[in-house]
Amino acid sequence: MLFSGVWELPTMKKAKLPVDAATIPTLYGTPASYADSHSFVLPRQLTADADKRRDVYKFVSDILKGSLAWAEAGHIPAYQPVVQSPGYRQLSPQIHYANAADIITYDPESWFSGSGSDWQTYFAEHIQNVLLGRDKATTGWDGFVARTNDLLSRPNPV
Structure with a gap:
C-alpha cells in the first residue's frame, strides 16, 4: 500500500508497475477525501481592455476544456463535460477514485x-x-x- 498523490500515476505506469487506486475507506462514519484545487485568479482591473479580457477568458476556457490531460496525469477534473466524457470514463485507475470528487474535504x-x-x-x-x-x-x-x-x-x- 502506498499513500501518495495521484499525480504519481504516470510515473508508476511508465515504470510498468501493476497499480490501482481507490479512495481511502470511510473512517469514523463520514466519507471524506482530502482535496486541494488549482484555481485561476483573474485580477480585477480598473480599466480592462475588452479584447485582452476575451483572450484571457478563452485561455481559461481552453484549459478547462482540455482537462482530460490533467485527468491522464491522475487529477480529477472539475469541468463536467470532461468528467462525463467517454475518454475520462475509460481512464484506469483514475475512474476507480473519481468518486472522491463527491466527498471532498478541504483544510x-x-x-x-x-x-x-x-x-x-x-x-x-x-x-x-x-x-x-x-x-x-x-x-x-x-x-x-x-x-x-x-x-x-x-x-x-x-
Whole structure:
C-alpha cells in the first residue's frame, strides 16, 4: 500500500508497475477525501481592455476544456463535460477514485493551512514516525494536536 498523490500515476505506469487506486475507506462514519484545487485568479482591473479580457477568458476556457490531460496525469477534473466524457470514463485507475470528487474535504480555513503549508508538514512530521513504527498512533496524533493548538493560539501574521 502506498499513500501518495495521484499525480504519481504516470510515473508508476511508465515504470510498468501493476497499480490501482481507490479512495481511502470511510473512517469514523463520514466519507471524506482530502482535496486541494488549482484555481485561476483573474485580477480585477480598473480599466480592462475588452479584447485582452476575451483572450484571457478563452485561455481559461481552453484549459478547462482540455482537462482530460490533467485527468491522464491522475487529477480529477472539475469541468463536467470532461468528467462525463467517454475518454475520462475509460481512464484506469483514475475512474476507480473519481468518486472522491463527491466527498471532498478541504483544510479548515485558517492562516496556516492549505496545500503545501507548514501545517501539512507538521502533520507529516508526526504521522511519519507512526508509519515508520517509531511512535504510537496516539503519540503522533497528540503531537500534531499540540502543534495545531499552538498555531491556533497565535494571531494571523498577515
